[in-house]
Amino acid sequence: MSLLGVDVGTSGCKSVVFSETGTILASAYQEYDFQAAQPGWAELDSNEVWENIQQTIHAAASQTTSDPIKAVCASSCGEAVVPVSEDRQILGASLLNFDVRGLDYVNELRHKFDAETFYQVNGNTIGNNYTLPKLLWIRDHQPELYAxxxxxxxxxxxxxxxxxxxxxIDFSLANRSLLFDLERETWSETIAQQTDIDLTKLPVTVPSGTVIGAVDSKIARQLGLPPNIPIVAGAHDQCSNAVGCGVIKEGFAMYGMGTFICIVPVFHQRKDPQLMLERGLNTEHHAAPGAYVSFIYNDGGSLVKWFRDTFARLDKQRAQQEGYEVYDHLFAEMPERQSKVMVLPHFSVTGPPQFLTDSCGLMAGLKLETSRGEILKGIIEGATFYIKECVNALPATGTEIQDFRAVGGGSKSDTWIQISADILGRPFIRPKITEAGALGAAIMAGAGCGIFASVQEGVAAMVQLDKAFEPDMKKHEAYQRRFEIYQKTWPLLREYLQELAAE
Structure with a gap:
């Protein structure tokens, strides 16, 4: 018997079939790009993405007919939603979390709700990256679609x-909407009433790992799946990533290296709201029962992809033609020493603690002899410095991290992981399966359909650790000095970058 995990991200989707011991039996991936009809807009073509998802499921399932799939589960990016009809027709595009639409509602929401009271209910600070402001925009600007x-x-x-x-919808994904009540584990009628959102337009909330239906016979034939196999509720992709690398207990944190760089520490009791709010840290249900997580993130993976597409387009084409990994080629160009290029990674909306929407990216220290590799390393260092500010603030909340588990596409690079370990001064461990989102979904599928008695049992059976990366403490000390320079950059240039971003 095998288990199918589907992972839908901002820039690509994958379907992976695993054995009950965590071996990959089949895998398929499709990349796509967001659309930007106007400056600041960012949406996925929902029909195109669904076609890509179906293609990956069919490709993976067709390779495993001798080992039938027992159950399927999906994880996904957190805030984007798809409008659908009751007869399962797609009605519109999916607005991404960094789409500026909805921004006009944020101040209104912040005036309407006291920050600490809202956090007690939902566990988040109000921002335009969440679903609620997008729904308000759709309600007011696309009323026919909303209706x-x-x-x-x-x-x-x-x-x-x-x-x-x-x-x-599982609890973790529901929480990304700003409309979920963490304690009651259902939609908040109070928040919905005060924002005039119709809760009947949202799905029922369930714990991750719950069987929520069976694969329809017609779609099963189209995709090559066994008919009527259980469909199991998944999780927010970062929670699924954490499950897929064994981060289900306190003291450990997942370090996701995908479109977003995202650190996910685990804790079993909710933390003091004031301490969390001061640091811009959220609280969300984990996919593992009885646990919570928080997210420290920025779009560092997107910046590396932007670098590839902007500075190495021909290299990308050549790599595709000749069958080698372009990132290996680009990372080999990075200097061994620290980059002399300082990068402020405000290329889009930033994550905690500041959630900046009115800044822009900055590269400083450029000279005529600056190489392409030096710029790339500066981008990676700058994105990690941004993360470091929040990591340094975690102990004050009562959260300690012993080591990080590196997963996602970027974790295939020893170089990138080592830079992260050197900057943060913590050990990193990479599991054998770095496609942790799909593996986490498969573990939840196994727990839901009864192959495993629990998510914990599934983790023990399917997650295997591979390589450890110890920080070079001499480099860590040097990075500490560089970090102090980085911390001066935004306060010095805040007004200028805000003015520049407004042009």
Missing amino acids: RTYKFLHWGSFVPFMLGSEPS
């Missing part, structure tokens, strides 16, 4: 719905 929509589904609940389940 026609049966359900607004996050991608992790959209995939099961299109496969045949009833409209359901």
Whole structure:
């Protein structure tokens, strides 16, 4: 028996079939780009992405007919939703978390809700990266679409719905909407009433790992899946990543290296709201029962992809033609020493603690002899410095990190992981399977359909650790001095960069 994990991200989707011991039996991936009809807009073509998802499921399933898939589960990026009809038709595009639409509602929401009271209910600080401001924008600017929509589904609940389940959403994804009540584990009627959002347009909330339906016979034939296999509720992709690398207990943190660099520490009791708010840290249900997580993130992976597409387009084409990995080639150009290029990674909306929406990226220290590799290393260092500010603030909340588990596409690079370990001064461990989102979803599928008695048992059976990276403490000390320079950059240039971003 095998388990299918589907992982839908901002820039690509993958379907991976695993054995019960965590061996990859088949895998398929499709990359896509967001659309920007106007400056600041960022949306996915929902029909295109669904086609890509179906292609990856079919490709993976067709390779495992001798080892039938027992259950399927999906994880996804956190905030984007797809409007659908009751007969499972896609009605519109999916607005991404860094789309500026909804920004006009943020100040109104912040005036309407006291920050600490809101945090007690939802566990988040109000920002335009979440679903609620997007729904308000759709309600007011696309009223016909809002009226026609049966359900607004996050991608992790959209995939099961299109496969045949009833409209359901797990607690972790529901939390990304700003409309979820953490303690009651359901939608907040208070928040919905005060924002005039119709809760009937949202799916029912369930714990991760819950069986929510079965694959429809017709779609099963189209995709090459066994009919009527269980569909299991998944999780926010960062929670699924954490499960897929064994981060289910306190003291450990997942270090996701995908479109977003995202650190996910685990804790079993909710932390003091004031301490969390001061540091811009959220609280969300983990996919593992009885645990919570928080997110420290920025879009460092997107910056590396932007560098590839901007500075190395021909290298990318050549790598595709000749069958080698372009990132290996580009990382080999980076100097062994620290980069002399200082990068402020404000290329889009930033993560905690500041959640900046009115800044822009900066590269300083450029000279005529500056190489392409030096710029790339400066980008990676700058994105990691941004993360370091929040990591340094964690102990004051009562959260300690012993080591990081590196997963995602970027974790395939020893160089990138080592830079991260040297800057943060903590050990990193890379599991054998770095496609942790899909593996986490497969573990939840196994727990849901009864192959495993629990998510914990599934982790023990399917997650295997591989390589450890110890920080070079001499480099760490040198990075500490560089970090102090980095910390001066934003305060010195705040007004200028805000003025520049407003042009």
